[in-house]
Amino acid sequence: MQETDALLRLAMLNTAYAAAIDADRLEDWPGFFTEDCLYRITTAEDHRRGLQAGVIYADSRAMLHDRVFALRKANIYERQRYRHIVGMPALLGQDADGLRAEAPFVVVRTMRDGAMTIFAAGRYLDQVRLDEVGMLRFAERQVICDSPNFDTLLAIPL
Amino acid sequence: MQETDALLRLAMLNTAYAAAIDADRLEDWPGFFTEDCLYRITTAEDHRRGLQAGVIYADSRAMLHDRVFALRKANIYERQRYRHIVGMPALLGQDADGLRAEAPFVVVRTMRDGAMTIFAAGRYLDQVRLDEVGMLRFAERQVICDSPNFDTLLAIPL
Amino acid sequence: MQETDALLRLAMLNTAYAAAIDADRLEDWPGFFTEDCLYRITTAEDHRRGLQAGVIYADSRAMLHDRVFALRKANIYERQRYRHIVGMPALLGQDADGLRAEAPFVVVRTMRDGAMTIFAAGRYLDQVRLDEVGMLRFAERQVICDSPNFDTLLAIPL
Numbered sequence: 001m002q003e004t005d006a007l008l009r010l011a012m013l014n015t016a017y018a019a020a021i022d023a024d025r026l027e028d029w030p031g032f033f034t035e036d037c038l039y040r041i042t043t044a045e046d047h048r049r050g051l052q053a054g055v056i057y058a059d060s061r062a063m064l065h066d067r068v069f070a071l072r073k074a075n076i077y078e079r080q081r082y083r084h085i086v087g088m089p090a091l092l093g094q095d096a097d098g099l100r101a102e103a104p105f106v107v108v109r110t111m112r113d114g115a116m117t118i119f120a121a122g123r124y125l126d127q128v129r130l131d132e133v134g135m136l137r138f139a140e141r142q143v144i145c146d147s148p149n150f151d152t153l154l155a156i157p158l
Numbered sequence: 159m160q161e162t163d164a165l166l167r168l169a170m171l172n173t174a175y176a177a178a179i180d181a182d183r184l185e186d187w188p189g190f191f192t193e194d195c196l197y198r199i200t201t202a203e204d205h206r207r208g209l210q211a212g213v214i215y216a217d218s219r220a221m222l223h224d225r226v227f228a229l230r231k232a233n234i235y236e237r238q239r240y241r242h243i244v245g246m247p248a249l250l251g252q253d254a255d256g257l258r259a260e261a262p263f264v265v266v267r268t269m270r271d272g273a274m275t276i277f278a279a280g281r282y283l284d285q286v287r288l289d290e291v292g293m294l295r296f297a298e299r300q301v302i303c304d305s306p307n308f309d310t311l312l313a314i315p316l
Numbered sequence: 317m318q319e320t321d322a323l324l325r326l327a328m329l330n331t332a333y334a335a336a337i338d339a340d341r342l343e344d345w346p347g348f349f350t351e352d353c354l355y356r357i358t359t360a361e362d363h364r365r366g367l368q369a370g371v372i373y374a375d376s377r378a379m380l381h382d383r384v385f386a387l388r389k390a391n392i393y394e395r396q397r398y399r400h401i402v403g404m405p406a407l408l409g410q411d412a413d414g415l416r417a418e419a420p421f422v423v424v425r426t427m428r429d430g431a432m433t434i435f436a437a438g439r440y441l442d443q444v445r446l447d448e449v450g451m452l453r454f455a456e457r458q459v460i461c462d463s464p465n466f467d468t469l470l471a472i473p474l
Contacts, residue, residue, distance in 0.1 A: 004324045008162045011246045018262065019248055022281070044397060081202060081304040083279040085245045085264050087401050088327045090335055104334065106401050106424050108264055108279040114307030116276040118432040121399040121424040123338070146397040149430030166320045169404045176420065177406055180439070239360060239462040241437040243403050243422050266422055266437040272465030274434040 001099070003091055010089040010101050010128065013136045018084035018105075021157055026071060029157050030064035034129055037061055038140040041158055044122065047144045054142075055150045064157075071156070081110045082119060082156055089126075098129035098139065107158065120158055121146045159257070161249055168247040168259050168286065171294045176242035176263075179315055184229060187315050188222035192287055195219055196298040199316055202280065205302045212300075213308045222315075229314070239268045240277060240314055247284075256287035256297065265316065278316055279304045317415070319407055326405040326417050326444065329452045334400035334421075337473055342387060345473050346380035350445055353377055354456040357474055360438065363460045370458075371466045380473075387472070397426045398435060398472055405442075414445035414455060423474065436474055437462045 001009070013032070020028045033039060040054035058064050089103035102125050109119035127140035143158045159167070171190070178186040191197065198212035216222050247261035260283050267277035285298035301316045317325070329348070336344045349355060356370035374380050405419035418441050425435035443456035459474045 004321065005162065007324060007328065008165060012165065012248070015246045015248045015262075018245070019260065019281075022262065081279075083262055083264060083281075083304055085243055085262055085401055087334070088246070088331045088404070090328070090331045102335065104331075104338065104399055104401055106264070106399060106422070108276055108304075110279055110304035112306065114305040116279055116305060118276070118424055118434070121397075121426055121432060123335075123399075146399055146424075146426035147430040147432060148428065163320065166323060170323065170406070173404045173406045173420075176403070177418065177439075180420065239437075241420055241422060241439075241462055243401055243420055246404070264422070266434055266462075268437055268462035270464065272463040274437060274463060276434070 001094065006091055006094065006099055007089060009136055010091070010099065010103070010126075011086075013128065013138075014086045014089060014103055014124070018086055022082050022084055026068045026157065029068060030061045033061050033064060033138045033141070034131070035061050037064075037138060038127075038142070039064060039138070039157075040141075041143040041145065041150075043148050043150075044144055044146055045148055047125075047142070067157070079112060080155075083108045083110070086124070089124075098127060099136075101126045101128060105158075122158075159252065164249055164252065164257055165247060167294055168249070168257065168261070168284075169244075171286065171296075172244045172247060172261055172282070176244055180240050180242055184226045184315065187226060188219045191219050191222060191296045191299070192289070193219050195222075195296060196285075196300070197222060197296070197315075198299075199301040199303065199308070201306045201308075202302055202304055203306055205283075205300070225315070237270060238313075241266045241268070244282070247282075256285060257294075259284045259286060263316075280316075317410065322407055322410065322415055323405060325452055326407070326415065326419070326442075327402075329444065329454075330402045330405060330419055330440070334402055338398050338400055342384045342473065345384060346377045349377050349380060349454045349457070350447070351377050353380075353454060354443075354458070355380060355454070355473075356457075357459040357461065357466075359464045359466075360460050360462055361464055363441075363458070383473070395428060396471075399424045399426070402440070405440075414443060415452075417442045417444060421474075438474075 039058045041056040042054040087104040089101045092100040104123045107120040110116045122145040125142040129139045197216045199214040200212040245262040247259045251258040262281045265278040268274045280303040283300040287297045355374045357372040358370040403420040405417045409416040420439045423436040426432045438461040441458040445455045
């Protein structure tokens with residue numbers, strides 16, 4: 001893919017991904033990943049040290065479906081809204097396996113009383129593949145958060 | 159229009175729209191709309207329920223001009239600054255009438271003493287038309303805010 | 317350059333610039349500028365009045381290197397993280413000297429205890445040149461902050 005095409009397609013993927021989460025269409029979220037995938041939420045500090053664990057860790061699309069199921073059970077009532085703003089991605093590399101890219105993000109949370117706070121900030125570090133029908137999917141998405149605290153990060157996927 | 163072209167043109171339109179408001183060039187704001195247009199600020203909750211009213215509602219460019227006039231009368235002195243960050247749009251559809259698109263946004267407000275807060279977060283839901291000279295304009299812009307509170311939303315267009 | 321190409325290349329430049337700062341690769345920061353450059357952080361109010369001083373002012377790449385050196389000396393330990401979100405740029409003009417563009421930005425700061433606040437908001441006003449090897453560099457970058465307060469702006473480049 002040409003670099004500008006790749007960038008725009010990555011931006012479209014990021015936009016669609018964030019819109020699904022922010023519209024509470026969590027059931028659509030696993031579909032953004034390949035069957036065998038890696039999804040991990042970690043801290044900048046742990047990522048720098050090379051720690052592999054992650055606060056949230058899943059290595060298949062099935063595990064992402066399980067996670068959505070658990071979230072739906074835990075959060076019966078909708079209590080707040082989230083809004084992702086994802087910056088333009090940077091293309092880090094391109095090979096037969098697909099694209100490596102990163103993108104900065106900020107998530108704003110709005111409570112039922114209207115109070116708005118920054119819920120998360122950080123960057124996505126991605127490995128993206130073109131599937132058999134020409135759709136881009138995440139083979140790997142690492143969500144590297146600037147904050148070392150994750151009290152509330154069980155609320156939604158990032 | 160090709161999808162990537164459409165996306166870039168929508169992004170350019172959103173950027174110009176936000177820059178006009180943030181630079182306090184409110185008189186330019188109605189020009190981003192078609193003569194017969196719909197502009198509405200509403201809440202995510204009211205939008206979900208299909209309520210048509212909206213906190214702010216205008217169905218012609220002339221009404222948008224009136225609104226700017228009213229804002230200018232009310233706010234004689236400039237008291238704060240606003241900064242829109244609009245994410246990349248998603249193209250929802252395309253037909254003879256133009257483009258349907260959405261885009262997430264966050265607005266940061268800076269007070270005169272330097273205090274910065276999140277003023278609004280949400281998404282734009284748009285119907286965009288190509289006019290006779292090839293410029294894109296909003297036939298419809300629904301500003302769907304995550305917050306249910308609108309105490310201060312009379313301050314500026316969103 | 318075609319307008320859409322120019323926009324995408326400006327967006328890529330802004331993304332790379334912000335990623336370098338947010339990853340604390342400050343030593344790479346001067347490389348985004350031409351040898352003879354202007355870098356200035358100023359307030360919207362001072363910019364409007366045409367004041368040339370700026371809170372931070374540098375007129376060569378060497379001065380930017382000096383600034384990084386001073387920051388490294390002052391901040392021995394890393395205490396917080398920054399995350400720039402830069403909106404899509406607007407192309408203001410194009411001539412033999414390069415491109416004139418602006419872009420809105422917000423910077424979120426995350427403290428070691430996880431507290432997140434908006435650190436800065438404003439817009440970049442840029443003059444960008446294509447160098448001899450086809451890379452875009454800032455001949456001029458004015459960082460026009462919405463806030464009139466700069467207590468903490470010595471922390472990182474914006």
